[in-house]
Amino acid sequence: MTPDEALAVLPVGLRNDIVESFNRIVSNFREHRWEPAELNGGKLCEGIYTAISGYVDGRYGIRSSKPRDMVRACRELEQQPTSVPRSIKVQIPRMLLALYEIRNNRGVGHAGGDIDPNLMDATAVLYMSKWLMAELVRVFHDLTTEQAAHLVESLIERDVPQVWVEGSRKRILIPGMTWRQKMLLLLLSENGSVPEDSLIKWLEYSNAARFKRDVLRPAHKESLIDYDEEKLTVRLLPPGVVQAELLVRPA
Structure with a gap:
């Protein structure tokens, strides 16, 4: 399955925003560029939030967009009816908040953070991002967790300069x-x-x-x-x- 097929339900622009942000995180992590990897974690959050809110509303945004208050927006998704998959209304939003917290309050994205960008935080960003991508694909295609994780690895652009x-x-x-x-x-x-x-x-x-x-x-x-x-x-x-x-x- 290609990246286009994996997220085929999404408009091309939104799909590209999500996949490109994800690949930048992977690429920056490989190159030990911790701060850019974390900053792109914020962009991925915005893309995936746009996707899951579109899933709930029944209409997807053309491109990713940032809600005025990410915390409130994610928490409001938990109020959706039981017909909405728990992953869409609870699990993905809560992981988005954890990833967004690192982007905002762990020394990246703005001056004055109390912790310098480092391997520990970038590793958390990388694997939370992989989980979010796998869960999004799993829900959209009714796959097993193992199948979705395998598919997400295939979305990664394998540019190895060595x-x-x-x-x-x-x-x-x-x-x-x-x-x-x-x-x-x-x-x-x-x-x-x-x-x-x-x-x-x-x-x-x-x-x-x-x-x-x-x-x-x-x-x-x-x-x-x-x-x-x-x-x-x-x-x-x-x-x-x-x-x-x-x-x-x-x-």
Whole structure:
């Protein structure tokens, strides 16, 4: 499913506002730019609030818009009738308020905050944003939580500056990395599963059997990747995403 299909119920402008804000959060987090990541958390809140309020009203805004009072607006959604899914009227709004609080009162967005932007806050922003996106997709498409989370990962634009790409070819540009680190970066640059032979080819690893033994199977055992030995495919799992993102630095 493409980003357009995942949020197809929304007008194009609103859909783009949400997906672009989400991808900026992911990109800024990878590049350790904590403050921009948090500021974009506020923009994502506005986009998702516009989407869920449109769900309740039966008409969606063309673009994201900021309510005059985000706290009051989110709390008012809790007064909706029981026919409205609890996620739309309670769970998503409460998560929006938590994310908006970090944007407003944790040293970002304005001078005078009492806490400097840091990894801890940016990590909270990243994973709250992923949860919000997954829950929005889950409700719109009646998916399981696992299916929605998987779909949200496919919405992420995988721009990894350490990976050179030309057609079907890929190479790691940073010398001195371990085979595992190179593998994680290559997988981060892809959405979904990667054929085992493509990964070995990109890495220019000379012995496929040894690569399986020394790199793939240990990483699978540690839940960094899912290595399907029947289908001969490899995909990044959430712990692997975290490790790969920590390897990314501005080009």
